[in-house]
Amino acid sequence: xxxxxxxxxxxxxxxxxxxxxxxxxxxxxxxxxxxxxxxxxxxxxxxxxxxxxxxxxxxxxxxxxxxxxxxxxxxxxxxxxxxxxxxxxxxxxxxxxxxxxxxxxxxxxxxxxxxxxxxxxxxxxxxxxxxxxxxxxxxxxxxxxxxxxxxxxxxxxxxxxxxxxxxxxxxxxxxxxxxxxxxxxxxxxxxxxxxxxxxxxxxxxxxxxxxxxxxxxxxxxxxxxxxxxx
Amino acid sequence: xxxxxxxxxxxxxxxxxxxxxxxxxxxxxxxxxxxxxxxxxxxxxxxxxxxxxxxxxxxxxxxxxxxxxxxxxxxxxxxxxxxxxx
Numbered sequence: 001x002x003x004x005x006x007x008x009x010x011x012x013x014x015x016x017x018x019x020x021x022x023x024x025x026x027x028x029x030x031x032x033x034x035x036x037x038x039x040x041x042x043x044x045x046x047x048x049x050x051x052x053x054x055x056x057x058x059x060x061x062x063x064x065x066x067x068x069x070x071x072x073x074x075x076x077x078x079x080x081x082x083x084x085x086x087x088x089x090x091x092x093x094x095x096x097x098x099x100x101x102x103x104x105x106x107x108x109x110x111x112x113x114x115x116x117x118x119x120x121x122x123x124x125x126x127x128x129x130x131x132x133x134x135x136x137x138x139x140x141x142x143x144x145x146x147x148x149x150x151x152x153x154x155x156x157x158x159x160x161x162x163x164x165x166x167x168x169x170x171x172x173x174x175x176x177x178x179x180x181x182x183x184x185x186x187x188x189x190x191x192x193x194x195x196x197x198x199x200x201x202x203x204x205x206x207x208x209x210x211x212x213x214x215x216x217x218x219x220x221x222x223x224x225x226x227x228x229x230x
Numbered sequence: 231x232x233x234x235x236x237x238x239x240x241x242x243x244x245x246x247x248x249x250x251x252x253x254x255x256x257x258x259x260x261x262x263x264x265x266x267x268x269x270x271x272x273x274x275x276x277x278x279x280x281x282x283x284x285x286x287x288x289x290x291x292x293x294x295x296x297x298x299x300x301x302x303x304x305x306x307x308x309x310x311x312x313x314x315x316x
Contacts (some may be wrong), residue, residue: 059301068300095301100302149246149304151315183249 001226002028004043006073006089008033008064013050013086013206020209021047025222034067036195045082045225048089050142050204060103060145061091070096082126082225083198087143090190090200092192099193099200100158101150103143107183111144116181116203118189119169122162125192126228127199130220137217139182139203146202148184148191158191166201168191210224234279234287235312238301239309241272275299278314284306 003021007014014031022029032039032046036051053064064070070092077083077098081109085093093099098223106112115138120131131137150158158164170179180187182202190201205218242248251269258266281287291309300307 058299062298062301102301104246104304105249107247109249109253151303183247 001044001230002030002042003045003047003222004030004032004039005047005049006032006034006069007049008021008051008053008067010053010055011049011051011088011214013088014205016204016206017047017049017086018020020206020219021222022088023228024209024219025218027222027226031225032069034064034069037068037072039069039072039076043076043081044229046076047083048073048083048085048092049089049206050089053088053092056145059091059095061088061093061095064088064092065095077193077198079130080197084127084221084225085198085200086204086206087141087202090202091145093198093200098198099191100154101148101191103145103202104147104149104183105145106143106147106181110182111142112146113142114181115140116189117169117171117173117179118166118203119173119175120165121167122165122192124162125165125196125199125224127192127221127224129227130224134167136171138171138208138215139205139218141203142209143182143202146184147182148188148202150185152228155185155188158188159186161194163192163194164188164190165192165199166203231280231282232287233311234281234284234311235314236287236291237312238275238277238280238291238295238299238307239272239310240275240295240305241270243304243306244305246268272305279311284311284313
């Protein structure tokens with residue numbers, strides 16, 4: 001199992017993603033430069049990490065989406081290989097059309113950096129098999145534009161096909177307005193593609209993958225992917 | 231070929247809550263500008279385009295807006311184009 005972490009100018013969670021997948025989860029990993037025009041053939045899963053690629057100029061993820069490596073990432077995803085976009089990576093995935101919808105400014109206009117609770121709504125995916133159904137996990141967020149929005153028809157399709165895999169929830173697993181940090185439609189925190197091989201999420205699982213941090217709820221995403229391949 | 235100046239106004243599509251606009255509106259109301267409302271905040275982009283005629287200039291800019299400059303899922307754009315005369 002080998003991960004590839006794409007480094008864009010302005011990525012700042014690339015090292016965390018590298019550390020979580022290698023030191024914490026125990027898999028091989030390498031960095032991929034945004035100007036690369038190919039993906040090594042031994043990579044099983046691409047991680048688009050968090051950060052502020054291209055300074056968030058124009059819109060978050062809008063410029064990164066046209067980096068040379070993104071053509072390869074799109075081809076990689078269309079071949080059914082695994083891609084995870086975390087935070088800015090999720091924004092890049094929506095800009096590139098690999099996932100539907102977009103991320104608006106947080107509804108309180110603030111950059112929010114704190115732990116949130118997520119309910120794992122679908123455990124029958126490549127990314128969540130290691131979680132229990134409706135398990136509540138704690139994962140940090142750190143974003144100014146994480147307010148998930150898509151047209152009603154898109155939201156219905158996502159929900160009907162069980163493609164919303166994480167929702168913001170209270171610690172007790174109950175949904176309420178106060179538990180939704182950014183105004184996302186229907187508390188959506190993470191979705192998968194129609195093919196099920198592309199995951200986008202605003203919270204940062206790589207930041208909670210080491211027990212020394214007091215919580216390692218995020219690591220099971222990396223383990224789930226690896227277990228699919230073994 | 232001719233040179234055109236394109237002025238592009240990008241705004242959030244109607245029906246999408248503009249939280250920046252709302253916040254500015256509240257601030258204005260607290261400054262006694264009670265009769266100002268429906269504030270929408272957008273972006274302004276200016277660029278020069280070389281094209282054989284105005285229609286192809288608009289088409290080129292429009293295509294750039296759809297592909298990169300605006301996000302059609304949430305934004306509308308208006309292009310104003312004028313030929314640059316030396």
